[in-house]
Amino acid sequence: MNKTQKRILVYCATGLQGQAVASRLLLKEDFSIRLLVRNPEKAEALQRAGAEIFCGDLGEASSLVSANDGVDRVFLQLPLDFTPAVVDYAINAIDAAKEAGVSLLVLNTSVIVPSEKTGVKAIDLKYDIEHYLKRSSLPYIILRPTFYMENLAAPWSVPSIQEKSTVAYPIPADFPASWIGVEDLASYVVEALKKTELAGSEFNIGGPEVLTGKDIAERFSQALRREIDYYPIPLDTFEEQINAGIGEPIGTEIAALYGWFVSQPQSPVALSLNAVLEKLPVQLTPMSEWINQQDCFK
Structure with missing residues (x-):
């Protein structure tokens, strides 16, 4: 060094x-x-x-x-x-x-x-x-991300997209969220680590688009060049799937998390990022571009 x-x-x-x-x-x-x-x-x-x-x-x-x-x-x-x-x-x-x-x-x-x-x-x-x-x-900076796009490429998500042409996720089809890719999270982190003058700041961070489930299906349809639907998985079904795949109580607690988000009067994960990007200027990845980068969908 x-x-x-x-x-x-x-x-x-x-x-x-x-x-x-x-x-x-x-x-x-x-x-x-x-x-x-x-x-x-x-x-x-x-x-x-x-x-x-x-x-x-x-x-x-x-x-x-x-x-x-x-x-x-x-x-x-x-x-x-x-x-x-x-x-x-x-x-x-x-x-x-x-x-x-x-x-x-x-x-x-x-x-x-x-x-x-x-x-x-x-x-x-x-x-x-x-x-x-x-x-x-x-001295600190807190970064609070929304939903990771990588959840849509997880082992419990990919089979439905590949075999049933359906994006299945435990939120309603009309629930809006600023989905973020892990690489974009990394960009935010690196930018924050450079900015000691921002110590004491807290940022809710997300991706460049506020998308509903229906919007996500459209992005997948465009990227994969075939019709993709969206299915809101019931929370109890999602809980069982995650507990079976990863172990209890992870599925139970994640299901409770999504249940809280969707029960709020306004979506806590639908963000306006203008003020954040003024202080942490990063290039964000649209979901269509992210989908094209994932080998699991090719």
């Missing part, structure tokens, strides 16, 4: 979102990247690309103190966990960053978090994490 580079610590770097962020950061000559991983074998490609690998565990505070040594900025993302342990993980990471004197921590909540608790674990746990971060006196 040369003297002008800033060392960035990236958490959960072997997951889909973390990998996208790490890969984007590796293209920036002014950043040196350290990845906190539990299994270094999963990070071999990123290591070959120039990332420093640090073996640690979010549940072991001492390992995080060591991981933050010499770090200037932090990207914090947390594992898919709907128990209070995920709050403890975040506290360990925030405390370690504060002890190291980092100049900025960028938190990806992976979900829109409202100003009050909702009774939904997927939201309220992140609310508690945000509250702790804001009280920590650590």
Whole structure:
């Protein structure tokens, strides 16, 4: 690392979102990247690309103190966990960053978090994490994304599109959302990590289009050049599918999350991004373009 580079610590770097962020950061000559991983074998490609690998565990505070040594900025993302342990993980990471004197921590909540608790674990746990971060006196930027386009390319989504020509998702056909691609999330994160002057900011982030289920079906029809329909999966059916595929209670908690979103008087994930893009100027990917980039639909 040369003297002008800033060392960035990236958490959960072997997951889909973390990998996208790490890969984007590796293209920036002014950043040196350290990845906190539990299994270094999963990070071999990123290591070959120039990332420093640090073996640690979010549940072991001492390992995080060591991981933050010499770090200037932090990207914090947390594992898919709907128990209070995920709050403890975040506290360990925030405390370690504060002890190291980092100049900025960028938190990806992976979900829109409202100003009050909702009774939904997927939201309220992140609310508690945000509250702790804001009280920590650590310089921070919070990014709250909407729905990931990658959910439509997940193993439980692709067969319906391929075999039944139907996009099936657990929201009503007329529910609007600013869907975001993981690569666009990475663009937001990298831009935020560059902007220490924005410390104390919170941004709800999404993609360039507000789309309903019917709009999504149209985008798939155009991209795949065949008629694609949209089917709103009942929440109880979706819950059973996800629990069967990933394990309880993940499906139960994600179903509760979608149930909260669609029950609101106005969609919390239908965003106007003009003010956000003025401060975090990134190029966003329309859904049609994203579909054409996915090998699973070819």
